[in-house]
Amino acid sequence: xxxxxxxxxxxxxxxxxxxxxxxxxxxxxxxxxxxxxxxxxxxxxxxxxxxxxxxxxxxxxxxxxxxxxxxxxxxxxxxxxxxxxxxxxxxxxxxxxxxxxxxxxxxxxxxxxxxxxxxxxxxxxxxxxxxxxxxxxxxxxxxxxxxxxxxxxxxxxxxxxxxxxxxxxxxxxxxxxxxxxxxxxxxxxxxxxxxxxxxxxxxxxxxxxxxxxxxxxxxxxxxxxxxxxxxxxxxxxxxxxxxxxxxxxxxxxxxxxxxxxxxxxxxxxxxxxxxxxxxxxxxxxxxxxxxxxxxxxxxxxxxxxxxxxxxx
Amino acid sequence: xxxxxxxxxxxxxxxxxxxxxxxxxxxxxxxxxxxxxxxxxxxxxxxxxxxxxxxxxxxxxxxxxxxxxxxxxxxxxxxxxxxxxxxxxxxxxxxxxxxxxxxxxxxxxxxxxxxxxxxxxxxxxxxxxxxxxxxxxxxxxxxxxxxxxxxxxxxxxxxxxxxxxxxxxxxxxxxxxxxxxxxxxxxxxxxxxxxxxxxxxxxxxxxxxxxxxxxxxxxxxxxxxxxxxxxxxxxxxxxxxxxxxxxxxxxxxxxxxxxxxxxxxxxxxxxxxxxxxxxxxxxxxxxxxxxxx
Numbered sequence: 169x170x171x172x173x174x175x176x177x178x179x180x181x182x183x184x185x186x187x188x189x190x191x192x193x194x195x196x197x198x199x200x201x202x203x204x205x206x207x208x209x210x211x212x213x214x215x216x217x218x219x220x221x222x223x224x225x226x227x228x229x230x231x232x233x234x235x236x237x238x239x240x241x242x243x244x245x246x247x248x249x250x251x252x253x254x255x256x257x258x259x260x261x262x263x264x265x266x267x268x269x270x271x272x273x274x275x276x277x278x279x280x281x282x283x284x285x286x287x288x289x290x291x292x293x294x295x296x297x298x299x300x301x302x303x304x305x306x307x308x309x310x311x312x313x314x315x316x317x318x319x320x321x322x323x324x325x326x327x328x329x330x331x332x333x334x335x336x337x338x339x340x341x342x343x344x345x346x347x348x349x350x351x352x353x354x355x356x357x358x359x360x361x362x363x364x365x366x367x368x369x370x371x372x373x374x375x376x377x378x379x380x381x382x383x384x385x386x387x388x389x390x391x392x393x394x395x396x397x398x399x400x401x402x403x404x405x406x407x408x409x410x411x412x413x414x415x416x417x418x419x420x421x422x423x424x425x426x427x428x429x430x431x432x433x434x435x436x437x438x439x440x441x442x443x444x445x446x447x448x449x450x451x452x453x454x455x456x457x458x459x460x461x462x463x464x465x466x467x468x469x470x471x472x473x474x475x476x477x478x479x480x
Numbered sequence: 481x482x483x484x485x486x487x488x489x490x491x492x493x494x495x496x497x498x499x500x501x502x503x504x505x506x507x508x509x510x511x512x513x514x515x516x517x518x519x520x521x522x523x524x525x526x527x528x529x530x531x532x533x534x535x536x537x538x539x540x541x542x543x544x545x546x547x548x549x550x551x552x553x554x555x556x557x558x559x560x561x562x563x564x565x566x567x568x569x570x571x572x573x574x575x576x577x578x579x580x581x582x583x584x585x586x587x588x589x590x591x592x593x594x595x596x597x598x599x600x601x602x603x604x605x606x607x608x609x610x611x612x613x614x615x616x617x618x619x620x621x622x623x624x625x626x627x628x629x630x631x632x633x634x635x636x637x638x639x640x641x642x643x644x645x646x647x648x649x650x651x652x653x654x655x656x657x658x659x660x661x662x663x664x665x666x667x668x669x670x671x672x673x674x675x676x677x678x679x680x681x682x683x684x685x686x687x688x689x690x691x692x693x694x695x696x697x698x699x700x701x702x703x704x705x706x707x708x709x710x711x712x713x714x715x716x717x718x719x720x721x722x723x724x725x726x727x728x729x730x731x732x733x734x735x736x737x738x739x740x741x742x743x744x745x746x747x748x749x750x751x752x753x754x755x756x757x758x759x760x761x762x763x764x765x766x767x768x769x770x771x772x773x
Contacts, residue, residue, distance in 0.1 A: 217601050219767040239498055239603040247601035256593045269504045270602035272495035281491060288488055300593070314598060319491025352490040 170195040171322060171354050172216065176225035179208075179215050186211045188378040189225065194356075196371025196385065198348045201358040202465060203375035209358045210250060212375070213324055216356075217247060230321065243272060246315030250326040250358075252307055256300030260291055263299050264314045271318035278317070285313040289343060305336035312343065316353075323347065325357045329364050337364075344368045366461040374468045382468030389464055395431040397456050399440070400424075403449040411443050425452075501604045505612025506619070512589070513582040513620050522581060526574035526624035533567045533632050541639035559636050561727045564629065564651050568723055571628050572662050575621045576691065579663075582620050583670025584683035586613045591764075592678045600767040610671065610761050617667040626659035654726035662719055665750055672757035675764040691715050708739050712749045722746050 170193035179187040187208045201209045214220045216229055218238030227234040229241045255263050261282050268278035268285075286295040289309045294302065299310060308328065315323055328344065329337045345368060347353055359365055365372060366386070374382040401408060405425045412429060413419050419429040431437075437456065444451050496504075513519055539545040540557040549557050590596060599609060633652050637645040673690050677683035698713030711717045721741055724731050731740060 214768055217767070219597075219600070239605070242601060242603045243495070245601065247598065249597040249601070251594060251597075253594045253596075253598045255589055255595045257589055266504070266508055267598065267602060269496075269508075270501055270599065270604055272498075272501070272603065273491065274494060274496055277491070277493055284489075311598070316488065319489075347488060350488050352488075 171199070171230060172356070173228040173231075174225075175227070177212075177215065177222055177227050178224045179211055179220050180223040181211065181220065185223075186378050187215065187222075190227075190375075190378075190380055191225075192373065192380055192383045194371060194373060194383070196354075196369065197351070198344075198355040198357065198369040198371070200365030200369035200372040200386075200461075201356060201375070202360070202362065202365055202372055202461075203381070204469075205360065206377075207375040208378040209360075209375055210326060211378075213247075213326055213356070213358060216324070217242060217245065244321040246318065246320035246323045246353075248308075248311040248315045248323070248325045248328060250330060254299045254307060254310060256298065258299060259296050260286055260299055260302070260310055260313075261295040263310065264295075264317050267314040268317040271320075273318055281317045281319070282313075285317040286310075288316065289313045290339065304331050305333065308332060308336070308340065312340075316347070320353060322354045322356060325355065327359055328357065329359070329361060341367050362461045362465055372461065372464065374465060376469060382464065384464065386461060386464070395433070395435075395456075397429050397431060397437065397440075397454060399427040399429070399451055400453040401427060401444070401449050401451055404447050405449065408444060408447050408449045411447065412440065415439065415443070498603060501602070502608050502612045502615070505604065505609060506615045509586050509613055509616025510619060512585055513616060516581070516585065519578070519582055519585075519620075522574075522578045523624060526571065526578065527628070529567070529570040529574065530628040530632070533563075533570075534635065536563070537632060537636050537639060541636075559640070561648075561651055561654075561729045564633065564655060565723055565727050565729045567632055568625075568629055568655060568658055568727070569720065571625045572659060572719070572723075575625050575663060575666060576688075578624055579617065579621055579666045579670045580684045580687040583617055583667070583687060584674040584677070584680040586616055587671055587674035588678055588680045588683050591675065592680075596765065597767045606762075606765050606767075610765055613671055614667050617670055618663055621663040621666060622659070625663055626656060629655045629659060651727055654723070654728065658719075658723045658726045661722065661750065665715075665754060668754045668757035668761075672760040672764075675761055702739070708741060709745075711739050711741055712745060717741075718746045718749065 172194040174190040174192050174194075177187055177190040178185060190212070201212065203209050211220060212227075215222060216227055216234055218234055218241060221235055230244060232241045234241060255266070258266065261279075264282035264285055265275075265278045268281055269275060273281060283292075283295065286292050289312050291306060291309050291313060294306065299307070302310060308330070312325070312328065315325075325344070329340050332340060341364065344355065344357070348355055348368065355368070357365060357368055370387055371385050372382070373380065402425055405421060405427065409419050409421045409427055412427075415435060416432045417429045417435065419427060421427050431440075437454065440454075441451060443449075514523075536557065537559055540559045545557065590599065596609075600606065604612075630652065633655060669690055670687055673687045674683045677686050694713040695715055695717070698710040698717075700710070701713065702708060702710030717739060718741065721731065722743065723729075725743055
């Protein structure tokens with residue numbers, strides 16, 4: 169069982185299908201939710217929280233049905249919304265305590281953990297100031313503090329770096345990494361910034377037009393392309409290719425001495441130079457390609473487009 | 481308090497039951513409502529008629545005063561159903577400004593700062609949220625209506641000769657029923673209109689208007705069409721008639737025309753008003769707005 173299980177999830181809002189038959193199992197410690205604007209990221213989050221009811225299919229969080237077990241799901245979730253959301257005339261510590269009590273903590277524990285959460289996110293010194301006087305970065309942090317205070321099992325962060333300057337963004341990313349490292353909380357991070365997801369997540373769900381464009385483990389995806397190498401050679405290229413194949417590489421030769429190959433894990437790039445030396449082949453250029461999240465994202469978008477074209 | 485801990489740690493302690501979350505909303509709602517000096521001022525002002533009525537009971541049961549008054553044959557010291565109706569009316573009308581000040585404090589802050597997505601992402605339903613705010617407002621209004629009136633009744637029971645309590649017990653039921661209907665309606669109206677007007681000061685004005693403007697329209701309707709049914713829009717008239725019947729006070733025709741409304745019609749109108757308010761709250765209290773298109 170994954171953290172989040174989607175089973176033909178369809179959500180219709182205002183007569184429009186926003187999520188269209190999502191099926192998948194999200195298992196990662198930190199799951200990135202990517203997609204262009206209007207792809208359905210926030211709707212998916214709202215459905216998991218029980219704000220929207222599925223029109224068909226369903227979603228399960230920690231095995232609990234989002235339609236029938238809303239209160240129990242929310243008990244185990246900390247949610248940081250995308251937009252400003254706070255009670256401005258309360259002090260920081262009072263606001264976080266209030267939210268912790270709503271999540272079920274007794275008043276004394278809620279107060280203690282409110283202080284801790286505020287110190288943890290870096291708002292310890294301003295915790296007695298009214299939230300309305302906070303800067304934009306502070307408001308983002310207090311949303312994170314309230315989401316953490318009650319010790320959730322799953323932390324949902326909707327665009328956590330929205331509107332932050334580079335320093336504040338780096339601090340937010342660092343905090344998210346620390347939370348992930350602590351290991352007691354799973355993360356679901358929605359963002360349209362690939363870099364944020366790249367730095368913090370190990371699994372990514374890419375949405376496009378309310379459908380799943382890709383669901384993959386980022387590390388595994390990278391690993392599968394880790395040993396893809398492009399070479400430009402001069403000399404006995406064909407013989408070189410034969411020898412390389414003999415070592416267990418998948419290899420393809422192209423005119424002009426260009427060779428593309430995928431090396432097995434046991435080989436290093438150094439081995440290619442050894443063979444080239446023995447054959448008297450010059451390796452004039454070598455590029456070892458490593459997939460970025462951007463590649464994965466663009467490939468997913470491209471695949472979707474192709475599927476759509478075939479459909480038409 | 482372990483503020484020295486700056487590392488994240490999971491919570492593994494006791495968790496309060498689900499129903500207690502409404503209590504959290506009530507507690508924080510009451511704290512928010514009574515943190516304002518104006519609220520305290522209005523609450524204190526509502527105690528002025530209560531003290532006057534309290535003194536009246538003391539005087540009514542004081543042998544020397546009674547002797548003095550009976551010589552002048554004045555009825556104003558009689559403590560009967562009419563006395564409690566006057567007390568009830570005074571206290572209940574003091575509840576109106578208090579409600580129009582407190583209700584926006586409970587709701588508009590949450591709406592103005594878009595706090596609903598965060599509030600409702602916790603294990604609290606929309607109904608639980610509204611119920612918590614309703615109970616906070618209801619309790620605030622009860623403190624200036626039903627409680628003072630019952631204190632007056634209990635004080636009179638204590639001062640009056642034996643037998644008075646049992647003979648006048650329906651008055652106590654009338655007080656409880658009359659104030660409950662009134663503050664329930666006020667709470668619903670207050671929350672509903674506060675949820676639609678984000679600006680707090682404006683919300684206070686709109687709530688007053690929501691009570692008084694239909695009364696004026698109903699009055700014009702009744703005068704022009706020479707019918708009593710226009711009074712169904714007149715909340716003060718309806719409530720006065722309802723209180724009179726609950727306390728057993730005979731209705732007096734003051735203006736030469738009988739505006740008396742059937743109790744069933746009054747109750748139906750009050751229930752309809754509450755349902756409209758509930759629909760307004762249902763439409764407004766949401767974690768997310770749905771964009772049609």
